Amino acid sequence: MTxxxxxxxxxxxxxxxxxxxxxxxxxxVRNFVAFxxxxxxxxxxxxxxxxxxEQGVRGERPIGVILQRDPEEExxxxxxxxxxxxxxxxxxxxxxPDSGNHFICRGSGRFRLTELLxxxxxxxxxIERIRDAGDKRPETEARFLYLRELAVELLEMLPDAPVGLxxxxxxxxxxxxxxxxxxxxxxxxxxxxxxxxxxxxIGARIEKVTSLLARRIEVLRITREIGEQTREAFDARxxxxxLREQLATIQRELGEGEDDTAEEVAELSKAIRAAGMPEETExxxxxxxxxxxxxxxxxxxxxxxxx
Numbered sequence: 001m002t003x004x005x006x007x008x009x010x011x012x013x014x015x016x017x018x019x020x021x022x023x024x025x026x027x028x029v030r031n032f033v034a035f036x037x038x039x040x041x042x043x044x045x046x047x048x049x050x051x052x053x054e055q056g057v058r059g060e061r062p063i064g065v066i067l068q069r070d071p072e073e074e075x076x077x078x079x080x081x082x083x084x085x086x087x088x089x090x091x092x093x094x095x096x097p098d099s100g101n102h103f104i105c106r107g108s109g110r111f112r113l114t115e116l117l118x119x120x121x122x123x124x125x126x127i128e129r130i131r132d133a134g135d136k137r138p139e140t141e142a143r144f145l146y147l148r149e150l151a152v153e154l155l156e157m158l159p160d161a162p163v164g165l166x167x168x169x170x171x172x173x174x175x176x177x178x179x180x181x182x183x184x185x186x187x188x189x190x191x192x193x194x195x196x197x198x199x200x201x202i203g204a205r206i207e208k209v210t211s212l213l214a215r216r217i218e219v220l221r222i223t224r225e226i227g228e229q230t231r232e233a234f235d236a237r238x239x240x241x242x243l244r245e246q247l248a249t250i251q252r253e254l255g256e257g258e259d260d261t262a263e264e265v266a267e268l269s270k271a272i273r274a275a276g277m278p279e280e281t282e283x284x285x286x287x288x289x290x291x292x293x294x295x296x297x298x299x300x301x302x303x304x305x306x307x
Contacts (some may be wrong), residue, residue: 026123030071033193034086035180046145052122
């Protein structure tokens with residue numbers, strides 16, 4: 001197993017692929033959208049992807065994580081990639097013959113892909129870096145404050161959210177960063193996440209994330225309520241079954257219950273035969289009566305069969 005760490009970089013080899021200053025090593029991904037300001041893990045398996053990440057680590061260069069349009073395509077060209085991606089720094093890279101190649105990145109900004117270089121062993125693109133423009137409009141500030149409340153609420157509802165993240169979000173002051181972080185930790189669809197990444201206007205991005213987040217929180221609230229109601233109903237049925245079993249045990253110890261059940265079954269059998277049912281219906285009713293006779297009073301189905 002080989003471990004590369006940005007704090008202890010390997011010596012640079014002489015066989016690195018030349019990359020122009022305004023070029024970027026690209027990592028096409030099939031089902032993930034990276035956001036600036038977030039830390040995320042990734043795994044690579046394609047030879048070109050492994051070579052791209054290794055060059056980024058050995059050459060101490062960032063990589064561009066970019067979503068491909070068709071996840072089945074093995075080597076997408078420029079038309080097969082979305083135009084907006086995320087520049088990321090590789091923090092740690094682990095290469096193992098058993099578990100594959102895994103690495104941890106930190107997103108640092110958006111980029112727009114303008115053109116792919118030709119004849120390279122892994123994708124390299126000419127890119128244009130995109131920086132968030134400041135937005136001091138009062139309506140943007142108001143939307144930002146509301147989104148921050150929603151983001152904190154969502155993180156508090158998610159069981160796998162990092163400890164302390166909700167508290168940190170509550171103190172955030174950067175609207176663009178907040179929108180990206182909220183999108184990164186929400187289970188939006190792949191298309192929804194890419195649409196947010198491609199929304200460059202801060203106000204529009206906040207509005208889009210707020211709409212999706214509010215809907216997601218409402219779904220989580222309803223799910224939690226259903227779960228609590230189901231659990232309460234189950235607890236009530238379980239308590240009733242335990243009490244019935246305890247009552248049946250006490251009745252058996254006192255020599256009661258069995259005679260009562262036998263008497264009840266006899267009365268029910270007499271009523272069934274006197275009802276004048278069709279032969280098949282009567283046969284089925286007597287069969288169910290036999291099931292009831294053998295069933296414990298604590299069984300949940302006993303009351304239904306008795307009725």
